[in-house]
Amino acid sequence: MIKIGYLLSYDYEMLLTSVKQLYNYADKIVIAVDSERKTWSGNTFVIPDSFFSEIKIFDKKKKIQFYFDKFYLPSLTPMECESRERNLVLKKMGKGWKIQLDVDEYIYDFKKVSQYLKKYWYLNLFPTLTPICFQGKLITLFRELPDGYLYIENDEKFPFITNQTKNIHTRRNDEIRNHFLNIKVIHQSWARSEEQIHLKIKNWGHRDDFDTESYFQFWKTLNSSNYEQFQDIHPIVPNIWNFLKFMPSSSIDDFIKKYSLKNDQIPIDLPVKKIFKTAVKKIIKQ
Structure with missing residues (x-):
């Protein structure tokens, strides 16, 4: 099964743009919302009640499940709260391919991602x-401008799909095999109104990582x-956004x-033999 996990907060209005890209090819969609x-x-x-009504109307195939829990703990830093919530959502999704997305991340031509993951169902x-x-x-x-968008297109990679139920830090797990899938994900990130950006930088996991103002x-x-x-404009690692x-x-x-018309999704095959060699070694050690 292919399951999608979202963390929903103040930028809830972006969710449907993301969900529409993948809804037809996902088996289950879990949306986490802080209960307080x-x-x-x-x-x-x-989050207005009208939003939940809109999601209910959209969800004709009954794939969407809301997960309410206490995700903010005052004893933890924002980044620690994020890591904790992502792990709780992973456990909630259970077994299968778990895709971890923020509401402002859009995977176009998701059919190819679905076909790719189903090819490796046995993992x-x-x-x-x-x-x-x-x-x-x-x-x-x-930046969203009156006449279009400023964007960054380089080799910035990020982890977002796993068959595990726990990350080490946010969406990362460097203790297991990481494979570059070569799927492009459009991240709306900073392309918001000034009011939305100000709200974002006061509340996200990177709040304390640089001079946000x-x-x-x-x-x-x-x-x-x-x-x-x-x-070189990235606020933490400048040359990432060259x-x-x-x-x-x-x-x-x-x-x-x-963007999708000019940039096909071409996923890179897995080194299956290496993966099974590692699995055999684990069995022998046990």
Whole structure:
């Protein structure tokens, strides 16, 4: 089975854009919401009842399950709260291929991802012997402008699919085999209104990792005329975001459509023999 896990908070409005990309090819979708409506920083957010009604109407095949729990603990840092919540969601999803997404991450042409994972269904028979984490490639949207989007397209990888029920840190598990899947995931990230960005940087897991207010002021200066002047702009590891690109677009759906037409999803096959050799060695040791 292919299961999707989302963490839902103040940016709930982006969820349907993501879910629409994969709904027809997922078996189960788990959406985690803090029962006290607290962010990882302990701030309160509101999700209107109309949102849940909209999801219910959309979910015609009854694949979506909401998971309410207390995900903010004042004794933990925002990043520790994030890691804890992601692991709770993994356990909630159970056995199978588990795809861990944020609501602003969009996997276009998800049918190819589904076909790829089903080809390796047998790796879920005894997942403790064949543990694996798949990494994708992020296409980071950095600024929404009146005439389109500034975005970053390089080799930034991130883990998001596993057959395990526990991560080591956020979505990462460096203690098991990691395989670059070469699937592109559009991340709306910083391409939001000024109000939404201010809310994000006060509440996300990276709240304490850099001077968020100073970076916010820099972000506001960018436009479709001056973006080429700036390089190495990632707030924590500068060269990860080496330079910006611009695509004229009328909406996020328009950007996804235009980008997908020029960039096919071409997943890279797994080294199956190596995986089974490792599994055999584990059995022998036991």
